[in-house]
Amino acid sequence: MRTGISELAIRLRNREISAVELTKAYIDAIEKLNPTLNAYVHLTFDTALKAAEKADQMLKEDDAPLLCGIPMALKDNICTDGLTTTCCSKILKGFKPYHDATVWEKLKAHGAVLLGKTNMDEFAMGSTSETSCYGAPLNPRNTNYVTGGSSGGSAAAVCANLAVYSLGSDTGGSIRQPASFCGVVGLKPTYGAVSRYGLIAYGSSLDQIGPLTNSVKDAAIVFDAIKGGDKRDQTSVDYDYGSSLAECLDRDVKGMRIGVAEEFFNGINPEIKSKIEEAIKLFEINGAVIENIRLPALKLALPVYYIIACAEASSNLGRYDGIRYGYRTSFYTSIEDMIVKTRSEGFGDEVKRRIMLGTYVLSSGYYDAYYKKACLIREEINREFDAVFEKCDVLVAPTAPNTAFPLNYKGASPVEMYLSDICTVPVNIAGVPAISVPCGEDARGLPIGMQIIGRRFDEATVLQVAHFYEQIAGKVIGAYEGGAGI
Amino acid sequence: MNYEIVCGIETHIELATKTKIFCGCTTEFGGEPNTHCCPVCTGQPGSLPILNQKVVEYAIKAGLALNCKINTKSHMDRKNYVYPDLPKAYQISQYDEPLCEKGYIELDSGKRIGITRIHIEEDAGKLIHENGYTYIDYNRSGVPLIEIVSEPDISSAEEAKEYAEKLQLIMRYIGISDCKMQEGSMRCDVNLSLRKPGDPRFGVRTEIKNINSLSFIQKAVMAEAERQADILDAGGTIVQQTMRYDEGTNSTTPMRDKENSDDYRYFPDPDILRFSIDDEKVEEIRTSLPELPFDKLKRYVNVLGLPEATAKQISRYRKVAEFFEGALAEGASVKNTANLIVGTIFSNMDTEEEKELFAVRISAAQFAALVKLADEKKINIGFAQSTLQKMLESGKPVEEFIKPEDLVGISNEELESLCKEAVDANPKAVADVRSGKDKAINMLFGYIMKKTGGKADIRKAEVLLRKLIGQ
Numbered sequence: 029m030r031t032g033i034s035e036l037a038i039r040l041r042n043r044e045i046s047a048v049e050l051t052k053a054y055i056d057a058i059e060k061l062n063p064t065l066n067a068y069v070h071l072t073f074d075t076a077l078k079a080a081e082k083a084d085q086m087l088k089e090d091d092a093p094l095l096c097g098i099p100m101a102l103k104d105n106i107c108t109d110g111l112t113t114t115c116c117s118k119i120l121k122g123f124k125p126y127h128d129a130t131v132w133e134k135l136k137a138h139g140a141v142l143l144g145k146t147n148m149d150e151f152a153m154g155s156t157s158e159t160s161c162y163g164a165p166l167n168p169r170n171t172n173y174v175t176g177g178s179s180g181g182s183a184a185a186v187c188a189n190l191a192v193y194s195l196g197s198d199t200g201g202s203i204r205q206p207a208s209f210c211g212v213v214g215l216k217p218t219y220g221a222v223s224r225y226g227l228i229a230y231g232s233s234l235d236q237i238g239p240l241t242n243s244v245k246d247a248a249i250v251f252d253a254i255k256g257g258d259k260r261d262q263t264s265v266d267y268d269y270g271s272s273l274a275e276c277l278d279r280d281v282k283g284m285r286i287g288v289a290e291e292f293f294n295g296i297n298p299e300i301k302s303k304i305e306e307a308i309k310l311f312e313i314n315g316a317v318i319e320n321i322r323l324p325a326l327k328l329a330l331p332v333y334y335i336i337a338c339a340e341a342s343s344n345l346g347r348y349d350g351i352r353y354g355y356r357t358s359f360y361t362s363i364e365d366m367i368v369k370t371r372s373e374g375f376g377d378e379v380k381r382r383i384m385l386g387t388y389v390l391s392s393g394y395y396d397a398y399y400k401k402a403c404l405i406r407e408e409i410n411r412e413f414d415a416v417f418e419k420c421d422v423l424v425a426p427t428a429p430n431t432a433f434p435l436n437y438k439g440a441s442p443v444e445m446y447l448s449d450i451c452t453v454p455v456n457i458a459g460v461p462a463i464s465v466p467c468g469e470d471a472r473g474l475p476i477g478m479q480i481i482g483r484r485f486d487e488a489t490v491l492q493v494a495h496f497y498e499q500i501a502g503k504v505i506g507a508y509e510g511g512a513g514i
Numbered sequence: 515m516n517y518e519i520v521c522g523i524e525t526h527i528e529l530a531t532k533t534k535i536f537c538g539c540t541t542e543f544g545g546e547p548n549t550h551c552c553p554v555c556t557g558q559p560g561s562l563p564i565l566n567q568k569v570v571e572y573a574i575k576a577g578l579a580l581n582c583k584i585n586t587k588s589h590m591d592r593k594n595y596v597y598p599d600l601p602k603a604y605q606i607s608q609y610d611e612p613l614c615e616k617g618y619i620e621l622d623s624g625k626r627i628g629i630t631r632i633h634i635e636e637d638a639g640k641l642i643h644e645n646g647y648t649y650i651d652y653n654r655s656g657v658p659l660i661e662i663v664s665e666p667d668i669s670s671a672e673e674a675k676e677y678a679e680k681l682q683l684i685m686r687y688i689g690i691s692d693c694k695m696q697e698g699s700m701r702c703d704v705n706l707s708l709r710k711p712g713d714p715r716f717g718v719r720t721e722i723k724n725i726n727s728l729s730f731i732q733k734a735v736m737a738e739a740e741r742q743a744d745i746l747d748a749g750g751t752i753v754q755q756t757m758r759y760d761e762g763t764n765s766t767t768p769m770r771d772k773e774n775s776d777d778y779r780y781f782p783d784p785d786i787l788r789f790s791i792d793d794e795k796v797e798e799i800r801t802s803l804p805e806l807p808f809d810k811l812k813r814y815v816n817v818l819g820l821p822e823a824t825a826k827q828i829s830r831y832r833k834v835a836e837f838f839e840g841a842l843a844e845g846a847s848v849k850n851t852a853n854l855i856v857g858t859i860f861s862n863m864d865t866e867e868e869k870e871l872f873a874v875r876i877s878a879a880q881f882a883a884l885v886k887l888a889d890e891k892k893i894n895i896g897f898a899q900s901t902l903q904k905m906l907e908s909g910k911p912v913e914e915f916i917k918p919e920d921l922v923g924i925s926n927e928e929l930e931s932l933c934k935e936a937v938d939a940n941p942k943a944v945a946d947v948r949s950g951k952d953k954a955i956n957m958l959f960g961y962i963m964k965k966t967g968g969k970a971d972i973r974k975a976e977v978l979l980r981k982l983i984g985q
């Protein structure tokens with residue numbers, strides 16, 4: 029089993045290893061493996077070493093935070109003051125923000141050591157990370173396969189032990205699905221639990237930052253550090269979680285009501301279906317009450333998601349015009365011409381596709397039929413989730429209908445690709461928290477992910493159930509060693 | 515042919531909040547380009563807006579002052595369009611749930627011009643074209659605005675001007691904006707169409723954009739109405755388009771539209787939660803509103819008995835009205851207080867702005883102390899005027915200029931003997947008065963005033979003088 033954050037924290041405090049040494053070990057591993065894996069797109073080793081030195085100072089104090097001196101990575105859509113942040117899009121090439129995302133500000137205060145920014149689908153739009161302008165990251169478990177997306181680089185970095193943990197963002201499954209494909213843990217918190225300030229927006233009403241880690245406990249530790257209301261994000265909520273969630277993970281599932289909705293299992297790869305069913309059996313054996321429930325509106329979740337996310341994206345991405353920052357076309361005859369050419373050259377196909385789709389659904393004459401209707405169905409989906417959580421404490425579902433796709437998978441049309449988000453998007457629509465934990469492998473040895481979905485702001489139960497499963501399953505599936513070898 | 519004007523006005527007013535609508539940057543006018551900016555108001559990736567509660571409060575003030583219904587539940591929308599001065603490529607505005615609706619402004623004639631809605635939104639930056647390059651200054655980007663939309667109830671150029679004037683006056687009064695049209699803190703767009711009298715249908719309308727003075731509103735309405743009438747008389751049709759008013763030629767000409775289409779793809783801004791305002795808050799704002807100028811005017815005329823012209827001059831400026839009422843509260847008389855303000859204080863103020871600012875160097879209480887001396891006839895009004903002028907120039911209180919001994923009134927005996935003296939010393943003047951040249955009596959007044967240092971009661975003196983002259 030990979031060394032967790034709390035064990036590393038003990039070793040750092042016992043001077044078995046210094047933060048600088050730990051950082052150097054990760055830098056060596058990145059230099060060795062990243063040229064192949066392409067998990068990182070911008071490396072920040074200089075700042076990392078400086079941060080590690082500072083962390084070593086902090087570690088001399090008794091009250092140094094748990095994450096002090098721990099090397100980590102951020103998805104390339106999380107703003108870092110003065111450090112390149114591009115959303116893996118040509119249109120933001122070379123962009124250095126003037127501000128830190130709130131999550132990064134918080135982690136810095138904890139003494140975090142940033143190794144670099146990780147690869148992702150352009151503007152977080154995609155399920156394979158192949159729409160990145162830097163080329164796709166490779167799945168460390170089998171480099172012929174994709175990492176999933178859009179937080180593919182964040183998942184790959186943690187899987188290959190090129191970072192102890194990373195942050196990703198999840199708009200329709202972008203943390204959970206790559207976590208599932210790479211065999212790591214990925215938590216999408218409740219909408220509003222973590223500040224979005226400094227997260228470059230894709231679908232503002234769906235986007236949420238969360239951790240990718242090797243264990244549920246690590247996910248809880250990182251979530252503890254980044255959660256909380258932010259006066260710079262009006263949609264954030266200063267929810268009182270009571271104590272640290274990482275310290276309250278031990279709870280068995282006896283008497284717990286675990287919901288299973290058949291809508292989550294339609295069209296799922298049979299291998300995955302049977303693994304999840306095994307896990308459900310395991311919960312039942314350990315005293316959980318399995319409730320078979322229905323979520324009929326779920327069949328509409330996918331179109332609702334694509335309408336709302338694309339509508340918001342079409343507006344959010346309007347600002348990339350070559351005027352203030354990022355890429356600007358070389359030859360133009362007027363401001364209008366410059367904007368058109370900059371956007372035509374700067375955005376990739378998938379981003380253009382979603383901007384067009386979003387522009388269309390907001391256009392006069394179509395607004396009522398698409399955007400407005402989608403918002404109404406969203407409310408219906410929320411009501412169904414609310415009703416289900418009257419009867420259940422958590423829901424269990426597959427994270428994705430399939431395991432990792434082969435690289436450059438040509439069989440997939442955009443719509444087929446969108447279908448792979450079927451299990452994850454309802455969670456974003458409803459704004460509830462969910463975690464993906466490793467749940468075995470398919471016949472090709474590719475990881476399978478199980479999703480545990482909870483009530484709004486009930487990350488505690490979600491993490492407890494996931495932690496219980498991780499312990500009782502008796503094996504850590506992300507057994508890929510290598511990397512930093514720590 | 516005769517046509518009826520159908521006109522509505524959309525007014526943008528910059529609110530005088532200290533900070534911008536969605537960030538902490540200052541709203542101060544001027545400043546080096548791009549120095550009043552931050553990631554939020556320049557639309558940097560990852561930045562998020564936070565709605566300034568003061569903006570909501572100011573807009574509600576405007577709504578209440580214009581007799582609007584306040585929507586206690588409201589939200590912000592995104593208005594999407596591409597223009598280099600708009601850093602996010604959308605303006606955060608309000609579309610289908612404006613903060614205030616259904617109010618009115620009453621004109622002097624008693625006619626009410628309906629207010630359709632008032633909503634809050636952010637201003638854009640400014641393009642500067644220089645030596646073949648275009649520069650952008652985002653200092654104005656994110657400055658809070660309210661847009662006040664009137665019903666098409668205005669039916670003449672004079673009404674258009676009066677509407678805008680009254681609106682400006684009210685907004686200044688409630689202190690939410692300085693409404694300086696030349697500086698752009700108040701901007702008017704006029705919608706105008708013509709129809710045959712009695713026709714219930716509206717004609718095709720045009721919009722005259724960005725008119726920057728009150729008198730130009732009147733002129734622009736006249737010019738555009740004439741232009742449309744000429745077209746209609748010649749059998750032509752009006753094209754719906756945006757016009758510009760050129761004050762040099764006093765004419766309206768079509769403007770090139772900066773946007774290709776009017777599809778703004780409005781949708782609720784997901785970054786700003788729906789908000790609600792409690793009724794108590796609205797009531798609190800309502801009670802904090804000052805008495806409005808037209809209510810003051812009515813009260814000054816009907817209750818205080820001031821002549822309408824004087825009442826108008828005082829009620830027009832909030833600070834003047836406060837000064838006036840402050841003096842009354844100290845026990846000064848209505849008539850002398852009003853006359854000294856309009857006659858003496860205003861003679862020191864040449865412009866509207868000066869009266870608006872009303873930067874006098876004495877307090878209302880100090881002013882009242884002087885007025886009361888006149889009220890009690892301890893000094894005459896002429897002496898009060900000259901003393902007030904000295905007080906205004908020096909900022910010193912009345913005691914500096916009028917010694918207690920000055921206040922000892924002239925006794926009747928003294929006055930009588932003085933009058934005799936005056937008659938004896940000015941035989942020519944006396945003869946003139948007797949022969950009907952009544953103005954000559956001023957010579958005698960002058961003599962008495964000079965002798966008494968201006969303290970004599972001139973009305974009493976007149977009675978005595980006329981008796982002596984034998985009139």
Ligand SMILES: [Zn+2]
Pocket residue numbers: 534537538539550551552553554555556656
């Ligand atoms: Zn700002």
